[in-house]
Amino acid sequence: MSGGRRTQLWSRPPAGEFVTVEEAILSTFSTLKGESALGNGWRALRRRILTPDVSETSLVKRGFHRKDPAAQELLETVGEKFLLGYANAVEARSAEQAAEWLERIPPKFRGFAYEGAGMGYGVLDGLPLGKSANIAEFLAGPGEKHNYIVYVGVGWAMARIPRFAWPKASAFDPLLRWLVLDGYGFHQAYFKTDQYVRRHHQEARFPWPDRRYGGYALRAIDQGVGRALWFVCGTDVSLVGKTIEEFPESRHGDLYAGVGLASTYACGATAEELAELVDRSGIHHGQLAQGSAFAAEARVRAGLLIPETDVATRAICGLPAERAAAITQEVRPAAVVDGADVPAFETWRQRIAEEVLTHGGKK
Template sequence: MRRRILTPSVSETKLENRGFHVKDRESRELLETIGEVFLAGYAHAVEARTPAEAEERLEQVPRRFRGFAYEGAGMGFGVLDGLPFGGSRNVEDFLRGRGDDHLYMVYVGIGWAMARLPRFRWPDSEGLDPLLKWLVHDGYGFHQAYFRTRQYVHRHYREPRFPWPAHDPSSYSDRAIDQGIGRALWFVGGTDVDRVVSLLEGFPEPRWADLWSGVGLAATYAGGAPEEELVKLRERAGRHRPRLAQGSVFAAEARVRAGLLVPHNEVATQVLCGTTPEQAARISRETRPDAEGEGGLPAYEVWRQRIADQFVSLGGVTP
């Protein structure tokens, strides 16, 4: 019953229904499969009696798509935590098990849940990792761009002052949301590099760096573009290539941590970062700061800057 009440319709994942660009049959099937698997993961969460029960089904998802299933489960458990009858520790319990291997995806899923919950039911940010909580905003931004595309992508809407976390003085929320919007551009543009870049460059230029980061993450994690198209993407990024690489590094780290590397991850990190996924993930781990920020920036942005700077200094990417 909970699955029937809470799970969105799979028709919402069809590119034609969303009005997204279709590059070719293969890319359409990939993106629609990702959407279907995400919803399946969401359904596994909301209908399970315990997170462990959901994990058994999530682990049956093919390697290429399993991370999206865990992302969907993160949304599902986040929604349950936000409902009066759903309990309040589902996400916490999920992250004590196999969900921890997919920590980044689960945090993104919490952002999806927030987009579907009334604000007074949003989670307390104090209960989340102070460094990774910005991935929640990333998930929220992806959801809004995916489901409210006209407003957030074509009209470039930006939240006037995002109310979560309430105590955050840095106003970094908008930037983290833009990183999620950038990820969504890869889907809205149907993995077509020219279409994705055209959509991105329609935004005000101060937002481009964060959008490029999101594109790099999606192109690496989700795939959908062969090597020659990724080369074009790298060239089109211009001075934002370090941010494109930074997003690719985050994707590599998420894949490596979960043990979900597949061939297209290898190709993407080689083109966008000039290295292997394992080395990209190592860069992510070695540059990770503690929870304290620097110069008025949250630690998460310090982390992203350190990664981008690695590629400038190593010569793998030029600004």
Template sequence: MPSAWRKLRRRILTPSTSETLLEKRGFHRKTPAAQQLLETVGERFLEGYGYAMEARDTGSAENLLEGVPIRFRGFAYEGAGMGFAMLDGLPLSGSGSVARFLAGRGADHVYMVYIGVGWAMARLPRFRWPDIDALDPLLRWLVLDGYGFHQAYFRTARYVHEQYRDPAFPWPAHDSPSYAGRAIDQGIGRALWFVGGTDADLVATMIEKFPESRRSDLYSGAGLAATYAGGVDEAELRAFWERAGSHRAMVAQGSAFAAEARERAGLPVVHTELATRVFCGMTPAQAARVTQEVRPAGPVPGALPAYEVWRQAIADRFTNVGGC
């Protein structure tokens, strides 16, 4: 594809960075520093998306992604995951981009790439959705996490304030369709960290307005975002931990997932170490090791998908942390 066409494709298909401004989204602005952090996350996400849109191949996008600062590189890979999924879903753009991306450096960022695929799913017509069955059967639920984040981020009134939940979401994989709403809630919980502007007290208040049956997954997602994205000090993290009450083990589970994502990709940051110490009582490397130790090696018995069995096993390892 000629370079001029790829540049035009990027310009046409990449959303404006103004879409990531907290004022534009109507999100809470806690402090100038927190606002700058969250808006930079959005900018870096779109940067990665743009790299995918303009890339000659996945390798050329990877070279650019590796130049993004460590703190934000995972978000750029997430954006690239969305970009390559969009290209796979658009007419005349070919297919297999996500698979090739995951066969390269994207493999180290698989969690973020899958979440990015979920963003694309939220923007593509259903008949153009990715082949979910072709993705890792354990991790593919992260696609719905990404879908939930997108909906809460861009359709905040409906998904956050009105607490909308599709009772029959058309999960295009052939396993546990009834679990789809829970996976989406985990993404909504992550988005609440952005909607609330990293104000931990406000995020907890928003979660507590949801039905009790949904709060565990929402707290898990928010714990993941607090650990991966940051934006709070130790006192705020401890206050959020206290507010989580009976859901603290799931906050720790989300935090451990974030630690695993950063450790696997080689993207250590100070705020992740602070968050895992508060939420998990250990270092990011130790928290990541917990996720690896209890990870299912294949299908599991029972009605729950292996992904949820994995999450519960992680949470169980943290039931005695800080009074869980």
């Protein structure tokens, strides 16, 4: 395989072309089918072939808004650490070795690296050769306390691998599996911004994880699209609000939920800016607060709580981060019983929104 082909696959694809892992898979294994899939050399090569170039995280290259240098540096660092986590998973000999590398990343960005690892293991599970239990082993081991964010990373992988290679929904927690679609939606809005953000594309229905809820799956994807808006709009709350207003009104609540999650997990806005975001969310403040509480829980559970997260939950939820996180667990269903129209995940989200506004105060 020539170095030029690898560059074409990942570093500098032709303008307007969206390159998938399926293309990398075909190219990689047509050339390496006779080689042993063992050893450091193979893993290093696998990392080089399958890992996108770090330039893909540049706000300038993506065409994203740049609010100020600090916000740009934050968002680009998030992208860099995501790709580092992805590369670590692809190259590591084991989940434990990957975690050893991931734990060296500062707490502020470590969760994004675990998200990248989730994508990396999702891609490896979709390859035609090798074992297909990487995600399961990671979640059963060092990725367990990062399960929220790892699920999201798997959604990134689903956006890159062919549908026949998608993981079975039964492999995931029946309540949390919808977070995989959050990751899918984020990926699509991040890399197909014109289609998913500016032209408001939505698929007719979505078959994963359950065809009975194909309509709700689109809502879960929108939650990921909303999370991506925090990056597309460069953490500019005014631009975020204006961008959401251009979407059909029926989609606003889920988009604001995603924004609430991203603004609390990735941060990048002052308390005053977040207060403006709350005002802009209007009747969707509950969804915004639900996303914020989810983000707080993800950081608290993983032991990655940072001061900026507390600033965000106080502004959006009216509560300290640890209290907002606790509410998500207090109202979590003891048993997962999906409804006729919506899954238990949505009922849980609604209860979180109600409880947060009750305890934090409605705007």
